[in-house]
Amino acid sequence: xxxxxxxxxxxxxxxxxxxxxxxxxxxxxxxxxxxxxxxxxxxxxxxxxxxxxxxxxxxxxxxxxxxxxxxxxxxxxxxxxxxxxxxxxxxxxxxxxxxxxxxxxxxxxxxxxxxxxxxxxxxxxxxxxxx
Numbered sequence: 808x809x810x811x812x813x814x815x816x817x818x819x820x821x822x823x824x825x826x827x828x829x830x831x832x833x834x835x836x837x838x839x840x841x842x843x844x845x846x847x848x849x850x851x852x853x854x855x856x857x858x859x860x861x862x863x864x865x866x867x868x869x870x871x872x873x874x875x876x877x878x879x880x881x882x883x884x885x886x887x888x889x890x891x892x893x894x895x896x897x898x899x900x901x902x903x904x905x906x907x908x909x910x911x912x913x914x915x916x917x918x919x920x921x922x923x924x925x926x927x928x929x930x931x932x933x934x935x936x937x938x
Contacts, residue, residue, distance in 0.1 A: 859921060860914045867900070867908055870917035892920070 835844045862869035872878060873893060877886045896916050900908055912919045 856918075856921070859918045862915065862917075864914060867905075867912060867915050869915050871896070 835841070835847055838844060859870055871893065872889065875890070877883070881889075903911065
């Protein structure tokens with residue numbers, strides 16, 4: 808008897824992307840296109856911003872690590888940038904004095920840095936969208 812071999816054609820593997828894994832009570836998927844996740848992330852950012860404002864009213868340096876040591880998980884580039892920023896803020900503080908700094912930065916240095924970075928990102932996004 809002759810044996811007949813049957814060849815199986817290999818099907819191309821297709822990932823199943825139909826299932827979403829949700830996390831927590833809010834049922835977050837952490838996908839960029841999920842509106843619930845985006846809404847939750849925006850809410851967290853607003854809460855952080857409000858906390859930054861509140862903490863900065865009493866203390867100009869609130870939210871800024873003044874330590875010369877690298878924190879756990881901080882890259883060397885971020886560490887050097889943080890030290891440079893602290894040095895610049897100290898120059899401003901010494902030049903203006905405590906009272907004038909409180910007038911110019913009523914919500915603290917951390918809030919001022921956050922706002923300036925947001926404005927910079929908006930400018931970049933506008934330039935990219937124009938092109």
